[in-house]
Amino acid sequence: MSPSRQPYHHGNLREALLAAAFRLVDSQGPESVSIRALAREAGVSSAAPFRHFADKAVLLDAVAARARAELDRKLDESTPRDADVLTQFRAMTVAYVRFAAEHPRLFDLMQSSGSTSGRFLGDLEDERRLKLIALICEGQNAGLIPEADPELIALTSEALTHGLARMVVDGHPRLASLSSEDARKLALAATQLLQSGIGLS
Amino acid sequence: MSPSRQPYHHGNLREALLAAAFRLVDSQGPESVSIRALAREAGVSSAAPFRHFADKAVLLDAVAARARAELDRKLDESTPRDADVLTQFRAMTVAYVRFAAEHPRLFDLMQSSGSTSGRFLGDLEDERRLKLIALICEGQNAGLIPEADPELIALTSEALTHGLARMVVDGHPRLASLSSEDARKLALAATQLLQSGIGLS
DNA sequence: TGGATAATGTTAGCACTGCTTACACCTAAA
DNA sequence: TTTAGGTGTAAGCAGTGCTAACATTATCCA
Numbered sequence: 001m002s003p004s005r006q007p008y009h010h011g012n013l014r015e016a017l018l019a020a021a022f023r024l025v026d027s028q029g030p031e032s033v034s035i036r037a038l039a040r041e042a043g044v045s046s047a048a049p050f051r052h053f054a055d056k057a058v059l060l061d062a063v064a065a066r067a068r069a070e071l072d073r074k075l076d077e078s079t080p081r082d083a084d085v086l087t088q089f090r091a092m093t094v095a096y097v098r099f100a101a102e103h104p105r106l107f108d109l110m111q112s113s114g115s116t117s118g119r120f121l122g123d124l125e126d127e128r129r130l131k132l133i134a135l136i137c138e139g140q141n142a143g144l145i146p147e148a149d150p151e152l153i154a155l156t157s158e159a160l161t162h163g164l165a166r167m168v169v170d171g172h173p174r175l176a177s178l179s180s181e182d183a184r185k186l187a188l189a190a191t192q193l194l195q196s197g198i199g200l201s
Numbered sequence: 202m203s204p205s206r207q208p209y210h211h212g213n214l215r216e217a218l219l220a221a222a223f224r225l226v227d228s229q230g231p232e233s234v235s236i237r238a239l240a241r242e243a244g245v246s247s248a249a250p251f252r253h254f255a256d257k258a259v260l261l262d263a264v265a266a267r268a269r270a271e272l273d274r275k276l277d278e279s280t281p282r283d284a285d286v287l288t289q290f291r292a293m294t295v296a297y298v299r300f301a302a303e304h305p306r307l308f309d310l311m312q313s314s315g316s317t318s319g320r321f322l323g324d325l326e327d328e329r330r331l332k333l334i335a336l337i338c339e340g341q342n343a344g345l346i347p348e349a350d351p352e353l354i355a356l357t358s359e360a361l362t363h364g365l366a367r368m369v370v371d372g373h374p375r376l377a378s379l380s381s382e383d384a385r386k387l388a389l390a391a392t393q394l395l396q397s398g399i400g401l402s
Numbered sequence: 403t404g405g406a407t408a409a410t411g412t413t414a415g416c417a418c419t420g421c422t423t424a425c426a427c428c429t430a431a432a
Numbered sequence: 433t434t435t436a437g438g439t440g441t442a443a444g445c446a447g448t449g450c451t452a453a454c455a456t457t458a459t460c461c462a
Contacts (some may be wrong), residue, residue: 152391163359167363196347213410
């Protein structure tokens with residue numbers, strides 16, 4: 001009955017491991033995650049984690065999923081409801097690029113762990129993507145957006161957003177370790193440019 | 202004098218290791234590269250590789266450098282000399298996205314090994330970037346490109362290019378395992394869109 | 403030409419990893 | 433209260449990166 005100093009069961013090992021791994025990936029990248037080390041940190045034997053995660057890859061997938069949820073939350077928070085299409089798109093781009101600038105390693109993991117889980121993680125969620133396309137159609141009806149394949153427009157917009165984010169993460173020389181504020185400015189300027197066009201051909 | 206079956210020295214171990222690692226990364230990704238396995242394949246002891254590469258990271262950096270050279274070559278080949286700015290930019294984008302589609306793992310390594318070597322690898326080379334900016338200024342003088350900060354225009358163009366490439370690599374649902382030809386079409390359509398602009402705001 | 407020197411290989415081994423198997427314990431449901 | 437299943441442990445296998453000490457060969461200079 002007396003609660004021994006070290007109870008046989010940890011209580012919520014799964015969450016503890018996941019949280020520790022999340023922090024580690026965020027600060028040092030996935031290659032410095034070791035299951036044995038996580039187990040030590042949690043005060044548990046090195047085989048225990050395998051009761052909760054079949055594989056190291058599965059653990060990292062879970063970390064990626066959590067990161068994706070976090071990004072999703074920030075995208076939702078930052079998007080002003082009932083604003084016009086272009087404003088919404090700009091806000092999304094800003095939030096996306098900021099997340100990449102603030103959590104480059106998590107952002108990177110999100111993408112690269114996609115093949116393991118079979119589900120695309122790195123970019124906009126499917127649901128969000130459909131919404132974007134709907135917004136574009138709406139904009140076209142309102143005469144705000146030129147008539148062209150909405151899917152292509154969505155894809156191009158996504159590419160610009162994703163490209164900016166990845167350039168920050170990948171250490172583009174002019175974008176190295178961008179501050180959040182600079183990330184915001186860059187995202188705004190670039191989306192502006194996409195809207196007005198770059199050439200007159 | 203008689204050439205024994207297994208001469209003590211390999212001859213060109215460095216190149217053999219590098220080539221094998223290059224192939225392996227291209228086909229299976231960097232995490233399935235093992236120095237010991239490379240040594241076995243080369244018929245050499247497991248300590249020998251360290252005479253040529255201080256580190257596993259150094260080996261992978263060398264692979265990344267080779268991949269970058271390969272991409273550079275393809276970019277050069279594909280760019281028509283003495284064409285107008287927009288044509289050149291489109292050609293570059295196409296070549297870039299195609300390379301990513303054909304060698305996703307090499308493309309990925311190029312970017313992620315940047316932090317190790319301290320040099321940005323994933324995107325356009327510095328030299329090429331300067332040339333792009335020069336082209337843009339030229340285009341502005343010729344009235345082909347609107348007056349705006351040339352660096353911003355270059356950055357935005359790069360972002361679109363890089364973003365398309367990464368979306369292919371990262372397994373975007375609509376872009377999963379794109380054929381070379383489809384990659385070409387996509388790159389063309391998207392750059393076209395960037396040139397004409399997406400909104401009328 | 404010969405002999406030191408540097409380059410490149412070998413063997414053995416350390417510390418670490420992911421992961422498995424067999425067993426121990428504790429909890430919750432029948 | 434028993435029993436089944438979830439969760440922990442200990443021990444160990446196969447593999448890894450990397451190092452230290454030693455062996456062999458190529459190269460270059462007296």
